Each structure stands twice: as structure tokens, then as C-alpha cells.
Amino acid sequence: MAAPSKEDVLDRLKQVPGPDGQGNIVELGLVSDVFIADGKVFFSISVPAARAKELEPLRAAAEDAVKTIPGVSSAMVALTAEKKASATAPAPSAPAGSGEPRREPAPRVKSEVEGIGAIIAVASGKGGVGKSTTAVNLALGLKGLGLKVGVLDADIYGPSMPRLLHIGGRPKTVNGRTLVPMEAYGLKVMSIGFLVDEETPMIWRGPMVISALTQMLREVAWGELDVLIVDMPPGTGDAQLTMAQQVPLAGAVIVSTPQDLSLIDARKGWNMFKKVDVPLLGLVENMSYFVCPDCGSTHDIFGHGGAQKEAEKIGIPFLGAVPLHIDIREMSDAGTPVTVTAPDGPHAKIYGEIAEKVWNNHLARKESARGGPAIVFE
Numbered sequence: 337m338a339a340p341s342k343e344d345v346l347d348r349l350k351q352v353p354g355p356d357g358q359g360n361i362v363e364l365g366l367v368s369d370v371f372i373a374d375g376k377v378f379f380s381i382s383v384p385a386a387r388a389k390e391l392e393p394l395r396a397a398a399e400d401a402v403k404t405i406p407g408v409s410s411a412m413v414a415l416t417a418e419k420k421a422s423a424t425a426p427a428p429s430a431p432a433g434s435g436e437p438r439r440e441p442a443p444r445v446k447s448e449v450e451g452i453g454a455i456i457a458v459a460s461g462k463g464g465v466g467k468s469t470t471a472v473n474l475a476l477g478l479k480g481l482g483l484k485v486g487v488l489d490a491d492i493y494g495p496s497m498p499r500l501l502h503i504g505g506r507p508k509t510v511n512g513r514t515l516v517p518m519e520a521y522g523l524k525v526m527s528i529g530f531l532v533d534e535e536t537p538m539i540w541r542g543p544m545v546i547s548a549l550t551q552m553l554r555e556v557a558w559g560e561l562d563v564l565i566v567d568m569p570p571g572t573g574d575a576q577l578t579m580a581q582q583v584p585l586a587g588a589v590i591v592s593t594p595q596d597l598s599l600i601d602a603r604k605g606w607n608m609f610k611k612v613d614v615p616l617l618g619l620v621e622n623m624s625y626f627v628c629p630d631c632g633s634t635h636d637i638f639g640h641g642g643a644q645k646e647a648e649k650i651g652i653p654f655l656g657a658v659p660l661h662i663d664i665r666e667m668s669d670a671g672t673p674v675t676v677t678a679p680d681g682p683h684a685k686i687y688g689e690i691a692e693k694v695w696n697n698h699l700a701r702k703e704s705a706r707g708g709p710a711i712v713f714e
């Protein structure tokens with residue numbers, strides 16, 4: 337059977353009437369770029385934020401219509417409040433660094449996710465600084481505080497959770513559409529890496545990113561969670577900004593390495609969250625100093641301390657310094673995070689302290705927003 341094409345999808349969607357029963361959603365310019373991977377179809381439909389709830393039947397109708405196309409195994413459709421460049425010519429968001437003109441960020445569409453107490457993003461201004469490793473160990477550190485914790489891998493360009501938590505297979509669904517999160521080390525986990533084959537090229541563009549993220553956030557049976565850690569895609573482009581706007585974040589943690597260059601990038605990261613009014617819970621300096629695996633001696637080869645100074649200068653909490661250590665790398669890459677393999681070791685202790693600070697800072701912010709006294713987690 338021939339694989340379904342974008343044209344097949346758009347043709348079928350022309351049968352779906354617009355929000356007010358007039359015309360169809362394709363000709364009204366409401367359908368985003370369509371992405372097809374492995375017979376799975378992803379797209380979003382732009383609707384006014386205020387009508388999102390009321391238009392759920394429209395979303396369901398579009399999804400059902402696409403599922404009837406031969407060769408389509410599933411469809412993920414999300415409603416977004418993203419504005420189109422024009423009403424009739426849908427134009428996806430320019431990917432970061434594409435050289436295409438930047439659009440105004442989408443309006444904030446935030447509503448809480450039922451059952452989840454707080455959603456905290458882990459972000460970095462650039463790739464490869466250990467953001468995902470930090471996210472996993474932070475999540476496990478929070479679990480060590482007795483909290484119910486989930487991890488959402490929103491790094492749609494390069495999902496890491498299947499590898500870092502050694503999870504294979506596909507999530508099950510309930511009622512044909514709600515995904516059941518995978519589980520590892522007592523964490524509930526969802527990642528685009530569970531849904532799309534590793535070889536599938538990740539040509540996600542702005543609206544697709546949001547559509548997949550919305551699905552992974554809101555159409556997953558998370559159950560009751562105290563906190564959901566979101567591993568953001570690295571960088572501060574349009575996709576990241578839109579995510580920061582669309583996810584109801586209680587706060588963000590920025591990961592940086594001590595080198596000057598990445599501190600510039602980290603600064604871009606916290607500016608991005610500031611722009612969208614997300615509280616900064618603090619900065620982690622990763623690969624901060626080198627610990628010799630043979631003799632255990634410590635070497636400040638990277639100008640350790642830069643992130644702490646920067647955090648003080650900017651007035652955001654410094655959460656801690658994680659050394660560059662072979663155990664962290666090997667355990668991470670083997671899918672057995674160091675916090676689990678050596679829970680009484682020095683690295684687990686550092687991540688535990690970081691988790692405690694993150695949680696305390698979150699609780700303090702929550703209380704001060706309410707005008708009450710801060711409760712500190714001892």
C-alpha cells in the first residue's frame with residue numbers, strides 16, 4: 337500500500353467544515369504543515385484561544401477523517417492558538433536558524449494539566465551541555481524527596497529519554513487515543529522517541545512541535561503527579577519560545593557549562609523564560625570541574641564558578657555544580673542514571689541537593705504568589 341501523502345491528508349481534511357460550519361478547515365487556512373512519519377499523521381488546527389474547549393469536536397472530526405485514509409495508522413491532531421501569517425496561506429513557523437523571517441510568538445494559551453501539581457522545564461541555551469542528563473537526575477532527586485514525578489521529553493529534535501532511562505517499545509493507549517506513559521525507576525515517562533522510529537528524520541517545524549507537545553502533555557494518562565519535569569529542546573529559537581508559552585510552566589531550570597560561550601547562551605535561555613513570565617528556579621553548572629577517576633582529585637579546568645557568579649549577577653538562584661565525571665557519562669549512556677546506580681555516592685548527593693533547592697524555590701514562589709509564608713522542604 338502506498339504511503340499516505342500530505343496531499344491525501346489535506347484532500348480528506350477538506351471534508352471537515354470550519355469552526356462555524358462554513359467552508360472547510362483547509363481552505364480557511366486553519367491547518368498547519370502536515371507531518372507524516374511511519375503512517376502516523378501530525379498536524380494542528382488554529383483556533384481562537386477562547387474557543388479551544390468548544391471546538392474539541394472539530395479536532396476529533398479532523399482526526400477521525402484522517403484515520404480513514406488507507407495507510408494511516410494513527411493521527412495526532414492538536415488545536416493551537418497560533419496565528420497564521422495570512423488567513424488563506426498557512427505558513428509554518430520558521431525553524432530556529434533557518435534564516436526565514438521570525439514571526440511574532442503565538443499568544444499564551446495556558447491551562448493547567450489535570451492531576452499535575454507543577455510543571456518544571458529544564459532548558460539550555462545550546463545543545464550538548466548535559467540538559468537531559470540533568471533533567472533525569474533532577475527528576476530522580478525529586479522522587480527521592482518522596483514526590484510523584486513524571487518526565488516529558490519535549491526534545492523533539494533529539495529525544496534522549498528512551499536511551500537515558502533504557503526504555504524501549506511503544507506506549508499503550510486507552511480509549512484509542514490517551515497514551516499510557518512508560519515507567520522507569522519509579523518515574524512516568526513520555527517521549528516522542530517512543531512514538532517515532534529513531535531513523536525517522538526529525539523535520540519538525542513550529543506547529544508540528546506544538547501539536548506533538550500538546551498531545552504528549554495533555555493526552556497522556558499521567559495520573560496524579562506532584563511534578564512533571566519537561567526536558568526542553570536545546571536553544572532559544574521560535575520553537576522553544578512557543579513551547580515556553582504553551583506549556584503551563586511553574587518554573588524553569590537552566591543548565592549551563594562554565595565556559596563563557598555557553599554562559600552567553602544560558603543568558604539567552606533565561607531571557608526567553610523572562611519574556612514569557614516563567615519564574616526561573618535557578619541555574620545548574622554542569623561539567624563544572626573535573627574529578628580524576630583514578631585518584632579522586634578535583635581540577636577546575638573550565639573556570640569553574642562562572643555560572644555561580646553569573647547567577648548572582650542576574651539575581652537567579654544558583655542550584656549547584658555537577659562535576660564532569662566518567663561515572664555520570666557511563667551510567668547516563670547505559671540508561672542507568674547515576675542517582676539510581678549509586679544512590680549513596682557523591683553525584684547522587686549533588687543531584688539530591690539540586691532537587692531540594694528546585695523544589696524549595698518552587699514552593700517559595702508559589703507561596704509568595706499566594707501572599708502566604710514559604711514552606712521549606714527539610
Ligand SMILES: Nc1ncnc2c1ncn2[C@@H]1O[C@H](COP(=O)(O)OP(=O)(O)OP(=O)(O)O)[C@@H](O)[C@H]1O
Nearest residue numbers: 463464465466467468469570659660661664665668
Ligand atoms: N556531568 C557530566 N559528566 C560527564 N558526562 C556528562 C555529564 N553531563 C552530561 N554528560 C554527557 O554529555 C553528553 C551530553 O549530555 P546530554 O545528552 O544530557 O546533553 P544535552 O544538553 O541534553 O544534549 P542535547 O542538546 O544533544 O539534547 C552525554 O554523553 C552525557 O552522558
